[in-house]
Amino acid sequence: xxxxxxxxxxxxxxxxxxxxxxxxxxxxxxxxxxxxxxxxxxxxxxxxxxxxxxxxxxxxxxxxxxxxxxxxxxxxxxxxxxxxxxxxxxxxxxxxxxxxxxxxxxxxxxxxxxxxxxxxxxxxxxxxxxxxxxxxxxxxxxxxxxxxxxxxxxxxxxxxxxxxxxxxxxxxxxxxxxxxxxxxxxxxxxxxxxxxxxxxxxxxxxxxxxxxxxxxxxxxxxxxxxxxxxxxxxxxxxxxxxxxxxxxxxxxxxxxxxxxxxxxxxxxxxxxxxxxxxxxxxxxxxxxxxxxxxxxxxxxxxxxxxxxxxxxxxxxxxxxxxxxxxxxxxxxxxxxxxxxxxxxxxxxxxxxxxxxxxxxxxxxxx
Numbered sequence: 001x002x003x004x005x006x007x008x009x010x011x012x013x014x015x016x017x018x019x020x021x022x023x024x025x026x027x028x029x030x031x032x033x034x035x036x037x038x039x040x041x042x043x044x045x046x047x048x049x050x051x052x053x054x055x056x057x058x059x060x061x062x063x064x065x066x067x068x069x070x071x072x073x074x075x076x077x078x079x080x081x082x083x084x085x086x087x088x089x090x091x092x093x094x095x096x097x098x099x100x101x102x103x104x105x106x107x108x109x110x111x112x113x114x115x116x117x118x119x120x121x122x123x124x125x126x127x128x129x130x131x132x133x134x135x136x137x138x139x140x141x142x143x144x145x146x147x148x149x150x151x152x153x154x155x156x157x158x159x160x161x162x163x164x165x166x167x168x169x170x171x172x173x174x175x176x177x178x179x180x181x182x183x184x185x186x187x188x189x190x191x192x193x194x195x196x197x198x199x200x201x202x203x204x205x206x207x208x209x210x211x212x213x214x215x216x217x218x219x220x221x222x223x224x225x226x227x228x229x230x231x232x233x234x235x236x237x238x239x240x241x242x243x244x245x246x247x248x249x250x251x252x253x254x255x256x257x258x259x260x261x262x263x264x265x266x267x268x269x270x271x272x273x274x275x276x277x278x279x280x281x282x283x284x285x286x287x288x289x290x291x292x293x294x295x296x297x298x299x300x301x302x303x304x305x306x307x308x309x310x311x312x313x314x315x316x317x318x319x320x321x322x323x324x325x326x327x328x329x330x331x332x333x334x335x336x337x338x339x340x341x342x343x344x345x346x347x348x349x350x351x352x353x354x355x356x357x358x359x360x361x362x363x364x365x366x
Contacts, residue, residue, distance in 0.1 A: 002224045003029045008214045009231030010199060011039020012351060013341035016358035017229050019202040024366050029225065030203060031212040036196075037203060039231075039341075040312075041351065043194030047256055047294045050194035051283045055250060055300055055312075056267055057195060058286075060185040061352030067187040070355060073198040076189035079286055082180040083267040083279075087147045094269065095182055096144060097175040104143055110176035117141045117174070135166035140174060151273035156302050157248070165317070185352075190286045222336075229361075231341035233311060234327045242326045245346055246319075247311035249303040253277075254296060262295050277301045314346045338365060 004026040007014040015037070018028045036042050040054040058081045061067050070076075085092045093099040101113040120141025129135035132153065136145045149172070150161055157164055181188075191198060214221055214232065222228070230237055235245045266285035270277060277299040284295055305311055314320065324346040331339050340361055342349050349357065 001226050003027045004226050005029075005229055006031070006221055006225035006227070007229040007231075008032075009039060009341065010037040010203065010208065011231060011341060012041060012199075012354045013344075013358045013361075014039075014229060014231045015199045015202040016355060017340070017361060018206050020359075020362040021366060022206050026366070028206050030206055030208045031214060031221070032208070032210050033213040035211050037208060037210070038196050038199040041195040041199070043196050045194065046254075046296050048292050049284045049289060049294075049296045050287060051254065051296050051298070052195075052281065052286070053254075054252065055298075056279075056281050056286075057351065058183075058188070058190065059351055060183040060188040061350075062185045062187070063352055063356065064187075066352045066355045066359075069359070070198070070352075073201045074191035074193065074195075077192050077287060078188075079190040079266075079288075080188055081182040081267070082265070083182060083269055084265050085148050085152075085269045085271050087151075087271045090147070092148060093180045094148075095173040095175060096140065096148070097180065098178045099180060100144075100148075104147070113176055117144075129166040131162050131166055132164035132168050133161035135169050136161070136172065139169070139172045144172075148271050150271075151275075152269060152271040152278060154273055155276070155278050158302060158304055192287065227365075228337045230337050230339050231344050233343045234324070234331065234339050234346060237337065237339075238327055238330055242323055244307065245323055245327075246315040247305040248313040248315065249305040249309045250312045251301040251303045253299040253301070255298075257295050257297060258293075259295060260290070260293055262297055311343060314342065314348060316347065320346070 005021050005028045007018045007028055007030045010030050010032040014030060018030050021028050041057050042053050043050045044053055058079065059070065059076065083094045085094050092103055098110065098113060101107050105116050107113045107116055117140060120143060121138060124137045124142060126134045126138040129138050136149050154161055233245065263280060263282050265282065267279055267281055269279045279300050281298045281300065282295055284292055303309065331337065338361060339345060340357060341354060
């Protein structure tokens with residue numbers, strides 16, 4: 001055995017494990033099928049602007065240990081996520097707050113806003129929601145649902161809201177304060193200079209092979225390390241023996257514009273169904289850059305996932321969760337491999353949760 005660990009995937013989970021193993025004098029090889037390190041948090045400098053290549057990544061956490069850990073690798077700015085929702089030519093603040101309600105109904109006080117929402121919920125008269133549409137209306141009323149939830153959700157899932165199960169929306173964040181901060185976490189920001197530098201620092205002194213697909217070289221790779229840290233799809237690792245887990249995918253369309261400021265905000269959600277993308281990201285606003293004469297925007301399109309496409313979001317309904325449990329059972333009895341990350345654990349993780357999972361994995365195995 002040439003290595004102690006083969007780490008498949010150079011995203012946050014794999015890179016943290018590699019970094020911590022290397023500190024403990026373990027010999028690691030990190031491979032990635034993409035031509036770059038960093039997984040989905042990869043940022044690329046285009047026209048002097050740090051572009052989030054796989055969608056907006058805004059770091060937020062309430063866990064001090066996680067915040068201090070990630071700050072060892074980069075300095076973070078004070079970016080606060082305050083997305084704007086655009087419905088036709090109307091603009092609304094997200095998450096739903098007093099600014100949103102004032103724009104919708106002209107209400108000024110929290111009491112007036114609560115009364116308006118309650119009135120709409122009462123009018124709808126839904127006691128047992130049978131689908132996502134009814135669930136959303138029973139939570140926030142018809143106006144908010146039709147303007148800010150319906151079209152966006154139908155695009156995201158590729159299905160009509162009346163055909164989607166109600167459990168997808170357990171709650172909708174409604175705030176009766178004038179606060180546009182999307183997250184409630186104590187710590188929030190974007191690394192100054194982008195995310196790629198974080199992974200570069202983590203992987204310093206570690207052997208890395210890019211454009212290396214584990215499944216194309218499986219026989220050779222399985223035999224060069226004592227253990228495998230695998231951050232790809234768990235069902236693919238086990239040759240889909242129980243069937244395929246389902247995902248939603250994304251497509252990105254990035255454009256350089258000959259203007260200084262395109263939309264005035266880092267993230268603008270397009271909530272009407274007729275606009276095919278869910279949001280436009282203007283990357284320079286993540287780092288408060290108003291000096292560059294150009295700007296870079298990315299349109300984000302939800303996409304139906306099929307084998308061969310990049311899996312982004314696990315579909316954690318009963319069918320898929322039960323299927324995942326079968327694979328998790330196989331993994332439990334497999335001494336060769338440890339699974340981590342969104343695909344390995346078939347779960348949507350924010351970045352801080354990925355870090356926590358990776359550090360827990362380090363504690364258990366190193």
